Amino acid sequence: MKLPVEWTNVYLEKKLTARKLADTLELAGVEVEEIVQPGKLDTQIVVGETVAIDSHPNADKLKIVKVNVKNTTISVVCGAPNVALKQKVAVALPGAVLPNGLEIKNSSIRGVKSEGMICSEQELGLGSDHSGILVLPDNTKIGSGLGGVIKGRELIDLTSYPNRWDLNSVVGLAREAAAHSGQKVAFEEPEQIKSSRAPVVVKTPERDLVPRYMLAHLRVSNTGSSPDWMVSRLKAAGIRPISVVVDITNYVMLELGQPLHAFDAAKIMQPVSVRRAKKGEVMVTLDGVERKLDTEDLLISDKQKPLGFAGVMGGQNSETSADTTDILLESASFNAASVRKTAIRHGLRTEASARFERGIPVDLAPLALARAVQLLKDLASAELIAGPADLMSAKPEATQIVARLQRISNILGIELTAKEAADNLKKLGFEAHRSTEEKLSITVPWWRPDIKTEADLAEEVIKLIGYDKLPATLPGWKPQAI
Numbered sequence: 001m002k003l004p005v006e007w008t009n010v011y012l013e014k015k016l017t018a019r020k021l022a023d024t025l026e027l028a029g030v031e032v033e034e035i036v037q038p039g040k041l042d043t044q045i046v047v048g049e050t051v052a053i054d055s056h057p058n059a060d061k062l063k064i065v066k067v068n069v070k071n072t073t074i075s076v077v078c079g080a081p082n083v084a085l086k087q088k089v090a091v092a093l094p095g096a097v098l099p100n101g102l103e104i105k106n107s108s109i110r111g112v113k114s115e116g117m118i119c120s121e122q123e124l125g126l127g128s129d130h131s132g133i134l135v136l137p138d139n140t141k142i143g144s145g146l147g148g149v150i151k152g153r154e155l156i157d158l159t160s161y162p163n164r165w166d167l168n169s170v171v172g173l174a175r176e177a178a179a180h181s182g183q184k185v186a187f188e189e190p191e192q193i194k195s196s197r198a199p200v201v202v203k204t205p206e207r208d209l210v211p212r213y214m215l216a217h218l219r220v221s222n223t224g225s226s227p228d229w230m231v232s233r234l235k236a237a238g239i240r241p242i243s244v245v246v247d248i249t250n251y252v253m254l255e256l257g258q259p260l261h262a263f264d265a266a267k268i269m270q271p272v273s274v275r276r277a278k279k280g281e282v283m284v285t286l287d288g289v290e291r292k293l294d295t296e297d298l299l300i301s302d303k304q305k306p307l308g309f310a311g312v313m314g315g316q317n318s319e320t321s322a323d324t325t326d327i328l329l330e331s332a333s334f335n336a337a338s339v340r341k342t343a344i345r346h347g348l349r350t351e352a353s354a355r356f357e358r359g360i361p362v363d364l365a366p367l368a369l370a371r372a373v374q375l376l377k378d379l380a381s382a383e384l385i386a387g388p389a390d391l392m393s394a395k396p397e398a399t400q401i402v403a404r405l406q407r408i409s410n411i412l413g414i415e416l417t418a419k420e421a422a423d424n425l426k427k428l429g430f431e432a433h434r435s436t437e438e439k440l441s442i443t444v445p446w447w448r449p450d451i452k453t454e455a456d457l458a459e460e461v462i463k464l465i466g467y468d469k470l471p472a473t474l475p476g477w478k479p480q481a482i
Contacts, residue, residue: 037151044096070143082132099125169257195387258368
């Protein structure tokens with residue numbers, strides 16, 4: 001996962017530098033691959049404004065664009081499909097060197113002079129989008145150096161344990177960083193959705209494969225672009241912005257670790273069901289590929305057709321678009337093994353499947369749905385049309401462990417007091433109470449389903465104390481008679 005440092009610091013009481021954050025996460029057992037520092041942009045890459053656009057006399061797909069760069073107007077040949085009048089754009093002047101090493105020079109393109117280059121996001125090293133030029137906000141000052149306008153974001157490239165779903169989220173990583181840096185996580189949970197409206201109708205015949213399924217109906221007034229702060233965070237994390245509705249689902253997935261999916265309600269014949277595929281069924285997924293379905297595949301479906309692979313990828317037939325006004329927003333838990341098998345079977349490893357394969361707890365679904373609805377109301381003027389369906393196969397119960405202090409001390413090879421063990425576990429969100437002189441009663445937080453035994457608790461305690469505090473001792477050995 002690519003973790004934006006700025007985004008993580010939003011959820012910490014005290015901001016950490018990239019180096020300090022990386023060191024702190026390593027103490028928590030997260031493998032840090034690399035700290036990625038933003039590259040500096042050449043001073044000859046500046047902000048310009050397009051003031052005239054003419055057709056190229058010798059090429060149908062090229063245009064001659066006049067660009068005001070404050071003290072002068074230059075002529076640039078450009079083939080981007082999204083170039084338009086009165087846009088603020090990034091212009092590399094002759095002599096500028098792009099992050100990929102390309103030096104910009106005066107040139108002649110199909111017989112027309114070009115005095116620079118209008119750049120895409122990819123050419124500037126700011127993301128992967130090369131479908132068109134980078135369009136800057138209208139209030140960007142003409143002639144400004146782009147390096148002072150667009151700040152690159154520091155990233156930490158990291159790898160987490162396969163049984164730690166929470167370490168694939170910004171809040172989960174912030175929670176660990178807070179515990180290991182002597183502070184509290186500053187994430188405020190949204191209020192749960194309350195509605196007097198009748199809930200969406202959902203059927204789940206495969207209850208053993210669907211621990212929890214939630215679906216809400218919302219009407220949105222804005223399906224356009226997302227705000228700059230959301231776009232920049234998504235791009236930094238390696239996600240391409242698409243529209244405010246899709247961006248919010250991706251944002252919440254990165255923030256909380258819960259994959260969400262938005263269906264275009266107008267394209268769905270309700271009720272929605274979660275079922276296994278039928279023999280001979282086919283579906284075109286969002287990547288444009290027609291898939292022949294296996295009877296072991298778990299699907300989201302309506303009355304007539306499959307709408308997507310549960311936990312892997314949606315289908316084109318229910319995809320949201322600029323014309324979408326009503327959406328069905330899904331937040332769910334699916335059987336990890338089922339998701340993994342479907343992803344492997346169809347060669348579809350996605351951000352969603354990678355998270356569901358780690359086993360997402362059922363408590364996360366309502367939290368993520370509430371957060372997404374909150375953002376949709378704020379950014380897309382959304383209105384709740386039908387209350388969320390909430391089908392759950394089993395009510396979650398907190399894991400309780402009676403921990404023997406002597407057992408934990410024996411595992412670690414150091415003597416721990418009840419206070420030391422309890423205080424360290426509380427930093428990670430555990431509830432710890434002394435039940436007897438030699439035992440602690442531990443309640444495991446819902447986001448740590450991986451914690452089941454005293455040995456698991458011992459590992460969490462020593463991470464906070466520090467492995468360097470463990471004594472270096474040789475194992476005991478007694479000779480035995482043959």
